[in-house]
Amino acid sequence: MQMLKNAPDSAYRRVEVDARIEASDGADLTRICLEEVIAALGQSVLALNRLPERVPGESLTRAHGIALWLTRSVALNNPLREQLRQFYGGHAATIRRNMVSPALAELEQVRQDFSDVLQAAQA
Numbered sequence: 001m002q003m004l005k006n007a008p009d010s011a012y013r014r015v016e017v018d019a020r021i022e023a024s025d026g027a028d029l030t031r032i033c034l035e036e037v038i039a040a041l042g043q044s045v046l047a048l049n050r051l052p053e054r055v056p057g058e059s060l061t062r063a064h065g066i067a068l069w070l071t072r073s074v075a076l077n078n079p080l081r082e083q084l085r086q087f088y089g090g091h092a093a094t095i096r097r098n099m100v101s102p103a104l105a106e107l108e109q110v111r112q113d114f115s116d117v118l119q120a121a122q123a
Contacts, residue, residue, distance in 0.1 A: 033066050034118040060099045067091050
């Protein structure tokens with residue numbers, strides 16, 4: 001029943017994100033993805049605080065997919081390409097590991113790291 005209750009909210013969020021993506025360019029798209037991965041990790045942290053024994057699969061799957069997209073989409077001419085690919089790829093691996101055995105502290109750190117990158121990108 002919980003799944004049905006959250007389905008409309010999820011659908012509206014997806015439509016909003018899709019609309020933002022359609023109207024964005026490369027830099028905006030990266031910012032949107034960073035915001036979304038931070039939000040998904042935040043949902044995971046909240047879920048783990050409520051029910052530590054239950055893996056927050058939906059939000060972690062979403063965060064993982066976004067982190068993989070970020071890894072693959074760093075522009076070829078970006079002077080930090082390899083560093084960003086290592087950063088995003090390492091965090092995608094950490095998120096994937098947490099899909100099996102979640103560690104609250106790791107997820108909080110990954111979320112903070114993505115927040116730091118977003119702040120740097122906005123500066």
